[in-house]
Amino acid sequence: MTDQLSGVPVAPDRLPLIGHSVAIIRNPLEFMASLSDVGDVVQIFLGPRPVYLVTTPELIRQVSLNENNFRRDELAESIKDICVNSVNILTGKEHELRRRMIAPAFKQARLADYAVVTAEIANRWAASFEDGQDVNLMSSAHRVVLETVSSTLFTGDFTAHAQDQIREDIPWLLTEVVRRGSLPASVRNARLLANWRFKVRSKRLREAIGEVVTQYRRNDTDQSDVLSALIRHTDQLTGTTLSDEEIIDELILVMAGGVGSQASLLGWILHEVISKPDVAEKLYRELDDVVGAGPVRPEHIPALPYLRLVLRETLRMWAPWVSTRTTNGEVTLGDRTLPDGAIVAYSPYMIHRDDEYYENANDFDPERWTPERAATAEQRTSFTFGIGPRRCPGNHYSMLAISIQAAAFLARWQPVADPKYVVKPSNKDFVLSPSAVPVRMRLRA
Template identity: 30%
Template sequence: MGTGPTQTSAPPVPGAWPVLGHAPALLRDPLRFFGSLADHGDVVAVRLGPVPVYALTHPALVHQVLVTDGDLYERGRLFDKLSRIVGHGLLTSSGPPHRAQRRIVQPLFQRDQIACHLAAMRAAVGDVTSAWRAGQRVAIESAGNDIALLAVTNSLLPPRTGEEVARMVKENLPVLMRALVLQIALPEWWTRLPAPGNRRAERAVANLRGAIAEALTRHRAVPAGRSDILSSLVHARDAAGKPWDDVAVIDQALSLLVAGVETTGSTLAWVFHELARHPHAERQVHDEIDAAAAEGISDPRQLRRLIYTTRFLQETLRLHTLSFFMRRTLEPCELGGVPLTAGAEVVLSPHALHRDPRWHPNPETFDPDRFKPGTPAIPKGAYLPFGTGAHRCVGEHFAFTEILTALTMICSRWRLRHLPGTRVREIPRIEVHPSKFHMLLEER
């Protein structure tokens, strides 16, 4: 598929402010801003403060950056900022360090290893839903985050050591995610000011790292032989046979927490929102879960019988996904006929790509059958809920298993209904959260 006429320079996106560039538009309404960029070209010039940024709106160019020419790019500005929170773990590293870390971490999240964490996932769902009663109003966005938080901390940490970490993540992670968008959009000098938001972010980082460090200290005081992820990280060895030091273990643990809590929690809330909006699809999900439960669902492999439910989740992830992420060129290169210098920042928006009618017909229509076998293939680079290429999310199978497990446990007993007048808005950070809303529990 072509990418349009060859360009020699990227057309500038109108509306840049003096000094601040497009930062005001990005901060005011990032989803609308990214969604408008395709009107100006396949590669367009955006300014974040004084920094020139090239935004990609065509999936072929996105695939080129993330896969075909992936070795020509590193993580970029977003991940530089994120490294101040999580350090230099798998979530923020690039190149040889990333490949070395991935060789150690990825086996912990392969399909056959996910079964080790199914009990932790089921316990998380049970803990959050055990007090639910028919007729009760549930804050579903909070419930989704609580399930994701407990599932990750139960899997990451040894028994009885995760409570303080979970509390710290719940209190501090939202602070950091809000601060991160500001730090990306505003000039670098702003992040060094003693502004209240910057101070809150610094305290939140210290709180999170301190909690993980304390959990690691307690962990080292107990015998080996546990199946939690932290134990695996402690006993991991690099290519030279050396173990990771405490800083490296804390960086990896924080990367997993940051990547696996708010994104999965938001997706769970969006799933129940979409189920309530689409009764016909909800009936198919409930019927499929009931049939699977009658045969028994005690293993992640049995979740693969949930074919329609999986398509429902894929469609939810199409509509409700990451707002944007970035890459940086390592050497001079070319994108769509536009020459880029070494160090150029490139931004792409999965949210905008997923709602572009060129790649997803009738994009605002919720249709799980988009993912049915035999339907037209989605172009490479046009569907990125977990990224693609060398930096594809290592926890993809974990997240799918966690969400499907929550669905089987909740939908086998409950139907969740919107309250009259409910209006759910998109709240963009790096991921896109639903606004706070309550749902009514009906016992099936």
């Protein structure tokens, strides 16, 4: 095995002691995109420890579909204190059970309830701007997504304190989780002040959410929200119910997985439409035909097929830049056998931006997803929400929410981008977010 691993190529520009950590933090997109030509499996180093990055769709599918061969040690270490035993950390039978336990929160009937809340917030957000106002749409998108996610988690009248705590702590905690995951363990452990702040904010957030869970149990009524679904579900196979601590874990996971990623994708979809007149013209025409003067309603979304194409292309262009696993025993990938405890990583972004898998992969082309052009090969290389047992359970809600928010905004506004500002990706989340989207608001006729 040692001989096999010694032949695994190492990514260029490795620095003494810290490895590739600086390159990953400073410019993860450029770093990841440079590795597909290095080999099918490439070693990158977080400090002295190697990470084995797989660079082909076939190997990514092998990792994703063979769940029992991997654990989530690195992720668990990054989010400990804030999230102890959520579904994205658990493995094996525990993971299977937890997925069944949280599934009712994302059933179609629940999504219909969430869509009503999402539309109300989105329309109120779209109406909050003034013609001629200068706005950073990225900051605004983050606020509306944060309000939407927290409002669909729990809707009781007594939840204001918890929602305020979410809005205060979640953005900082998300950024810190990404940073912790990119640093070697020695550096991460040496950040005493940052680690202390992480623990304090995590404890404060968990306590605030815990108070809401306790109150929900006392009231014992279905509020048509995520928390109600988690509290009231009993697994039919085992008779298991979720404890308060497990529910807190899952609520925080919904926020961690939803707020940053949804806000980033909403920011990107607005940026792409604003900066591409041909895309904007088609989308505005569709919105005029279906939505008219508004407000946007959930039932409008299925009648907006071009908006769905724009969203799918945004998801492809701005896919998660990294995902990690830890081998659970010896694992063979291609012609390499990795030892137990080895870190394996892959980059959906790298695959989605490779011309080998997507024609003119760096061009924003929504119509590549029309039935006539969406080839089977492209379907097999789409990893935005993951595949297999760890596919994101909230993916349908995320797409619905972003569609409603984008439709509500673009039905009313046609902003003009700041010509002096170049929008760049920022690695504050597992989905890279626009650094900023500065615009001058222009009301549509």
